Amino acid sequence: YLVYLPQEPGWQERLALLQRLLQEKGLAVSTGGQVRDEDWAENWKQFYHPLEVGPRLVICPSWEKFSPRPEQLVVILDPGSAFGTGYHWSTRLCLEFLEEVAPREPMLDLGTGSGILAIAGARLGVSDILAVDNDPVAVKVAKENVAVNGVSIQVEVADRAPARGYALVTANLIASVLVEMAADLFACLAPQGLLICGGIIRERKDEVVEALSAAGLTLKDSKEREDWVSLLLERS
Numbered sequence: 325y326l327v328y329l330p331q332e333p334g335w336q337e338r339l340a341l342l343q344r345l346l347q348e349k350g351l352a353v354s355t356g357g358q359v360r361d362e363d364w365a366e367n368w369k370q371f372y373h374p375l376e377v378g379p380r381l382v383i384c385p386s387w388e389k390f391s392p393r394p395e396q397l398v399v400i401l402d403p404g405s406a407f408g409t410g411y412h413w414s415t416r417l418c419l420e421f422l423e424e425v426a427p428r429e430p431m432l433d434l435g436t437g438s439g440i441l442a443i444a445g446a447r448l449g450v451s452d453i454l455a456v457d458n459d460p461v462a463v464k465v466a467k468e469n470v471a472v473n474g475v476s477i478q479v480e481v482a483d484r485a486p487a488r489g490y491a492l493v494t495a496n497l498i499a500s501v502l503v504e505m506a507a508d509l510f511a512c513l514a515p516q517g518l519l520i521c522g523g524i525i526r527e528r529k530d531e532v533v534e535a536l537s538a539a540g541l542t543l544k545d546s547k548e549r550e551d552w553v554s555l556l557l558e559r560s
Contacts, residue, residue: 327342339355343355372385372388372409372411373385373388374388374390375410375411375416376396377410377416377419377420377423378419378420378423379395379423380395380396380397380423380448381396381397381399381419381422381423381444381447381448382396382397382398382399383399383401383409383410383419383440384398384399384400384401385400385401385402386400386401386402386472387402397444397447397448398447399440399443399444399447399473400469400472400473401438401439401440401443401469402438402465402468402469402472409438409440410440412552413549413550413552413554414496414522414523414524414552414554415440415441415496415522416549417522417547417548417549417552417553417554418441418494418496418520418521418522418554419440419441419444420547420554421520421545421547421554421556422441422444422445422448422494422520423448425492425518425520425556426444426445426448426449426450426492427445427448427449427450427451428450428491428492428517428518429450429451429452429453429491429492430450430452430453430454430488430489430490430491430492431445431450431452431453431454431490431491431492431493431494432453432454432455432456432485432486432488432490432492432493432494432512433445433453433454433455433456433493433494433495434456434485434493434494434495434497434509435456435457435458435495435496435497435501436455436456436457436462436463436466436479437457437462437465437466437496438462438465438466438469439455439465439466439467439469439470439477439479440469441455441494441496441520442455442466442470442477442479442494443469443470443473443475443477445492445494446473446475446476446477447473447475450492451476453476453477453478454477454478454479454480454486454488455470455477455478455479455480456479456480456481456482456485456486457479457481457482458481458482458483459481460481463479463480463481466479467479484505484508485505485508485509485511485512486512487511487512488512489512489513489514489515489517490512490513490514490517491513491514491516491517491518492517492518492520493509493512493513493517493518493519493520494519494520494521495509495519495520495521495522496521496522496523497521497522497523498523498524499523499524499525499528499531499532500528501523502521502523502524502532502535502536503531503532503535506535506536506538506539506541507539509521509536509539509541510536510539510540510541510559513541513559514559515559515560516558516559516560517558517559518544518556518557518558518559519536519541519555519556519557519558519559520554520555520556521536521554521555521557522552522553522554522555523552524552524553524554524555525551525552525553526548526551526552526553529546529548529553529555532553532555533555536555536557540559540560541557541558541559542557542558542559542560543555543556543557544556544557544558
């Protein structure tokens with residue numbers, strides 16, 4: 325594994341602590357050189373090309389050209405410093421579910437990151453979308469991607485699910501956050517509203533399903549790829 329740490333104040337101490345903790349676990353740890361921000365920001369782009377998610381959705385980097393077939397819907401994306409390229413299975417599985425159930429509105433994209441799920445929802449015909457994230461950098465990136473795609477999506481900084489009856493909620497987070505927010509996720513859904521959640525490793529799938537079920541949601545379907553799980557649940 326490769327781990328990159330930003331050179332913020334105290335980074336040497338954090339690196340030393342990380343090394344010690346890993347070595348205590350019996351892992352061999354070595355350190356390499358430093359990578360300039362501008363190199364990191366540009367070099368990764370060579371590995372990111374148009375991705376056909378399913379029958380309709382295509383994720384296309386802003387610096388690439390793609391000629392879609394008539395039935396295809398293109399999401400133009402520059403992830404920048406935010407999570408969500410579509411290449412990771414946690415996002416891709418959510419996109420697959422979104423293709424199956426959209427359009428439904430209103431829609432909430434919780435933890436929007438790059439805005440990929442919200443923009444995909446708009447491409448699939450949802451006109452009333454709120455995208456929120458607790459990271460101002462992610463919100464800035466999402467707003468830029470929304471503008472590039474020419475869609476109408478409200479993007480805001482928030483760390484909780486707004487209290488409104490949403491017909492569709494996407495939450496590509498992590499297992500522990502989904503468990504912690506289970507009651508809030510139930511509360512923000514309208515009756516018969518659907519929740520698409522991702523970012524769940526297979527070992528924690530049952531824990532997440534149990535928490536969401538206890539909150540009042542019913543599991544409708546699940547998708548698994550390479551140890552990652554996405555769930556589709558309904559509020560009855």
